[in-house]
Amino acid sequence: MSAHILTANHLIEGGVVYLTADNEWSGSIADARIANSEEELAAITEEGQLALTNNKVVDPHTVPVSLEGNFAIPTHVKERIRAKGPTIHPQFGKQAEIPAIAENIATY
Amino acid sequence: MYRYDEFDSRFVTQRVSQFRDQVERRLAGELTEDEFKPLRLMNGLYLQLHAYMLRVAIPYGSFDANQMRKLAHIARHYDKGYGHFTTRQNIQYNWPNLKDVPEILDELASVEMHAIQTSGNCIRNTTSDPYAGAIAGEAVDPRIYCEIIRQWSSLHPEFTFLPRKFKIAVTASAHDRAAIKFHDIGLLAKRNEAGELGFEVLVGGGQGRTPMITKPLREFVAEKDLLSYLEATLRVYNLYGRRDNKYKARIKILVHERGIDEIRDRVEQEWAQIKDSALEMPQEEIERITTYFQGPALPDANLDDRSYEVHKFEDREFAQWVSRNVKGHRKAGYAIVDISLKNIGEAPGDITADQMDVVADLSEKYGFGEIRATHEQNLVLPHVKTEDLYVLWKNLAQADLATGNIGLISDMIACPGLDYCALANARAIPVAQLISKRFEDIQQQHNIGDLKLKISWMYQCLWSSPCRTYRHFRRGS
Numbered sequence: 001m002s003a004h005i006l007t008a009n010h011l012i013e014g015g016v017v018y019l020t021a022d023n024e025w026s027g028s029i030a031d032a033r034i035a036n037s038e039e040e041l042a043a044i045t046e047e048g049q050l051a052l053t054n055n056k057v058v059d060p061h062t063v064p065v066s067l068e069g070n071f072a073i074p075t076h077v078k079e080r081i082r083a084k085g086p087t088i089h090p091q092f093g094k095q096a097e098i099p100a101i102a103e104n105i106a107t108y
Numbered sequence: 109m110y111r112y113d114e115f116d117s118r119f120v121t122q123r124v125s126q127f128r129d130q131v132e133r134r135l136a137g138e139l140t141e142d143e144f145k146p147l148r149l150m151n152g153l154y155l156q157l158h159a160y161m162l163r164v165a166i167p168y169g170s171f172d173a174n175q176m177r178k179l180a181h182i183a184r185h186y187d188k189g190y191g192h193f194t195t196r197q198n199i200q201y202n203w204p205n206l207k208d209v210p211e212i213l214d215e216l217a218s219v220e221m222h223a224i225q226t227s228g229n230c231i232r233n234t235t236s237d238p239y240a241g242a243i244a245g246e247a248v249d250p251r252i253y254c255e256i257i258r259q260w261s262s263l264h265p266e267f268t269f270l271p272r273k274f275k276i277a278v279t280a281s282a283h284d285r286a287a288i289k290f291h292d293i294g295l296l297a298k299r300n301e302a303g304e305l306g307f308e309v310l311v312g313g314g315q316g317r318t319p320m321i322t323k324p325l326r327e328f329v330a331e332k333d334l335l336s337y338l339e340a341t342l343r344v345y346n347l348y349g350r351r352d353n354k355y356k357a358r359i360k361i362l363v364h365e366r367g368i369d370e371i372r373d374r375v376e377q378e379w380a381q382i383k384d385s386a387l388e389m390p391q392e393e394i395e396r397i398t399t400y401f402q403g404p405a406l407p408d409a410n411l412d413d414r415s416y417e418v419h420k421f422e423d424r425e426f427a428q429w430v431s432r433n434v435k436g437h438r439k440a441g442y443a444i445v446d447i448s449l450k451n452i453g454e455a456p457g458d459i460t461a462d463q464m465d466v467v468a469d470l471s472e473k474y475g476f477g478e479i480r481a482t483h484e485q486n487l488v489l490p491h492v493k494t495e496d497l498y499v500l501w502k503n504l505a506q507a508d509l510a511t512g513n514i515g516l517i518s519d520m521i522a523c524p525g526l527d528y529c530a531l532a533n534a535r536a537i538p539v540a541q542l543i544s545k546r547f548e549d550i551q552q553q554h555n556i557g558d559l560k561l562k563i564s565w566m567y568q569c570l571w572s573s574p575c576r577t578y579r580h581f582r583r584g585s
Contacts, residue, residue, distance in 0.1 A: 014155055014204075014205065016158060055135075059155070092158075
């Protein structure tokens, strides 16, 4: 199976977040825990449901990614835009806060 | 401008208080997202790709300088310093925090604004002609009836859970600037042979993946019967509109599947039951609301002042801007001014907080404090003396608000698309930006002339607003 990560929106800020290896939530896709097997995919999915139940996040869902080094790049452009920020406003979103994201994720 | 009465104020502040409590319960974990989502949507709060999005209603697109300053304040203090005017005369903020939203709604209520029914399967903000009350030749100021519809439809107990959202537009001019044929119901105010005021009623227009033009429902509904006729139409839709498939749930599909004759018969049957009920509009109430829309007392302009003509002769850029952005006013010596929010390479409809403040200041200085939002994602100052146009244009230019492109190819409207919208599957605004850059030369645009281009990810879009696609060209995903 292809690699997957788990993403959601933070309940209070609404911002895009990713489940990390420590089962915490980070605003950077660079920190995302990567699931490489069916078992790991089930495990991150379960973590997402738990966080939803505990009202930490909204809309948890898994996303297929390709790996460039240790950097997870979503295969679908919608998820790349979520990870990076609006293409029409490069001054806003993760791309404005985290240089590695602006450098590693292409949305065109 | 309509002013809230005691009922309006109490209604809006109560609603803010209720939503504050709902947000607190959500943050405390007492409400799940499934329970909270319909509550936030009924208050205009979406969750989009990057953050929450708050859509604020600007009823029939009319607002004033103080309200614009409040919108600027909200953009600056709770968002990222800008707002986005939409194709239904509303404004959206793309980055608010959930915990701040009750405070934002409090701020809005302080200037008689709100976000109620800017989402959900209910009757949305009734839209109108942005030149209403200023243009010559209107049968009546259509905003009077937009306001009456607003009051009738707000929290209407029967129409809060319709099969899908429902959009009404009203105009009173032969030249339709409200796109009434692309709404669920379009109303054209007109007078019959006896000189009595009434409305031609059109039904079943819309956009999205199944674009349709309205069909005629009734040639003439008397003024006093407007609400009972609307109620009858909404009842037929509520009863027979499809709920099994959201792709088929708009009234345009019902009209298409059943045929306009059957729909008309059912509406007439329903109307016969309620025509002379409490829904008949009392003349004194119409007159009371009419007083709010009499507009500012416009002092006579100095018709001997030739400075406007001289400036047009001497300054070619000013003359070009006038040729596209200035329209004739019902009163001699006055003009209607379009402020384009379509600078080359910018997102259509975007405006910074600083620009909002500039528009507010200029509207007070030169336009009696009145501002309109248009369905084409621009702004309007409806009452400006022609002798003030040159200095107004100079001031607008200092704030990058003097693009003279109304109706030209760079005056595109576009949906937010995949850059913000959780439902989109293609980008729209980048296409608009690239086209506007390609036609950056304003002289070339003038040479091409009128050319309206609307961009949406519409072929997949259930939610496409009524005004985005029926133009000279359209582009879908």
